[in-house]
Amino acid sequence: MEVQEEMSKDLSTHSAAVKRRMSQRLKKRQAAEKRFQFYGLAAIFIGMMFLVILFTTIIGKGWPAFLQTSVLVNVNLDPEIIDPTGERNVDKMMQANYTKIARQGLYAELGGKPKNRRDRKLMHNLLSRGVDVQIRDAVIADPSLIGKTVPIWLYAHGNVDALLKGAIDRNTDNSSRLVKDKQIAWMDKLVAEDKMVKRFNWGLFTHPASSQPETAGLGVALIGTFFMVIIVLLLAIPIGVAAAVYLEEFAPKNRITDVIEVNINNLAAVPSIVFGLLGLAVFINFMGLPRSGSIVGGLVLALMTLPTIIIATRAALRAVSPSIREGAYGVGASKMQTIFHHVLPLAFPGIMTGTIIGIVQAVGETAPLLMIGMVAFVQDFPTTPMEPATALPVQIYMWATSAERGFVERTAGATMVLLAGLFILNAAAVYLRRKYERKW
């Protein structure tokens, strides 16, 4: 009691100088806090600004890729051209001259076949070079159409598409313009008749590689990425979690485990191209796995993801309260039971988060895939991971290096697809974490 009184007296009798110093200090401290808050806000603002700039440019450039100009053409599926013998032999029907059918349809739409060879060529160039495949696929899918005249949406040429989307300026000089005045006149006619329309471009997701932008798609890349994600999931999660559990819970603490631990941390920092070199040397040259196959890509990415998963899992295991372990040991659970019944379930959200971060990294990885030959022009859809495939980021890289105008928007469009995929994965991570954290 006495002591307290003494102290309060002491406080109230600070000399004027001490009081002044105290108030100065207080002001300084408050100023410092304000300043720090300002720095924080400024940093966040700058970060957000870059993010906004990034997204607006990508989306601004990429959204036209999701639309594709098509021409509604009434094509006469002439049996004389498609199947002159009438035996409906698929192999022979595949060989037919569908381009001719498409062109005849287009002549009909635009008031007859131009007499002049130059004009004919101009008219042909309104359509994509890939239209024969479109008609062929329709015929093969339903041979009963043969002999009928059916309306089909055929892809317009990349330059036509570009002009309609405004990427080619129609007011420039005819001689230097990629789309000539005559073509523009035909286009205007078709547009006026609602026969030339920008439609949603499903082909972006389903088509394989192509040298023309209008028929180029992410189909093969999506399949390749899908295979690789599956391989990474199947390999990296069990191996990574098992390694982490062993290192964290069972391994004796000695020099060897110290060295292993340091090396795992180092592996996480190894440049990804090194993993590509390793994949090339070990999986392709030594083990003889197929070049460009998504199996090799999956293996390389799994190796890359392992350290991330191990580190995240160990951190999650360490974060589980020791009292839970003690409780489990206390009722006579063995070490295995304690870990599998109590520790791992509690660590699960953390493991999930780390794993998905690792997979997101892997999905966005390009460099190692270049090393193992996944940068390829693949037109056949892979049905197994052993067949050549590409991956989303690699496809973006390849399109970015293509010259045609149509590929510029496709590059941005594919980037949007990749970002959307990564965003979904991240959202899944957040959802899973919340779900399992909220449980108790």
Add this chain to the structure above:
Amino acid sequence: MVATHVVESKAPMLEQTNDLAEAETTNVEPAEKSTKITSEDVCVYYGEKQALFGIDLEIPENSVTSLIGPSGCGKSTYLRCINRMNDVIDICRVTGTIKIDGKDIYDPSLDVVELRARIGMVFQKPNPFPKSIYDNIAYGPRIHGLTSNKAELDELVENSLIKAGLWNEVKDRLSGPGTGLSGGQQQRLCIARAIATKPEVILMDEPCSALDPIATATIEELIDELRSNYTIVIVTHSMQQAARVSQRTAFFHLGKIIEEGETTQIFTNPQNEKTQDYITGRFG
């Protein structure tokens, strides 16, 4: 229900708190009990550091033995030797012998897991599993295969909760989370969890230190009831608690047992000066 239960038990407890002499009369044991746990020359090392120095102690069956002493004197360390909980600490080394029913528990042929099932433990901080109340209790019996069907398990869970005095409070929410209970309820849940594996010995390390006086009183009453079927060893920092619940008391100081004997004798007529100083609050 809860309220009346607590009020009933509170009155006698409070009386005892202030009257150690009365504790003397209530805690007298008529007959000499056989020894359940025998420790001989138990030494414990944490790495280089020695925490226990030659502990010799006999703990009688079906009674409460309390371990008291200043912080850091090795009470928890000794308690954890009895169910070999120290095994999970890498740097910890135990020498000497501890026998339960005459059998050395540090015998290499003995299975630690089986031993821990026979010796329940309740910790300082309530640590229910983040599972349902039912699963908290059922976990031990399940992993040890104590029951053969769901009905038996249900009954075991119910009995354990009844014994721990928690049944009436939780019977309607057995599937609710164990971590959703109050601190005192959680601690009783942990006691029920320890009882469920049908142990012979229950070790309690400051089971009431995180609880308020009413929850403490409930648990002390529970300990008193459990005494007829279990051998209980309790670490406590509360002299009153030791006096109220235990029949025997061991006073630890700096890793050694300074004095050990009947609780009434320790509290009314300590032989050692340090014991005297400690229980009267002059140090510790």
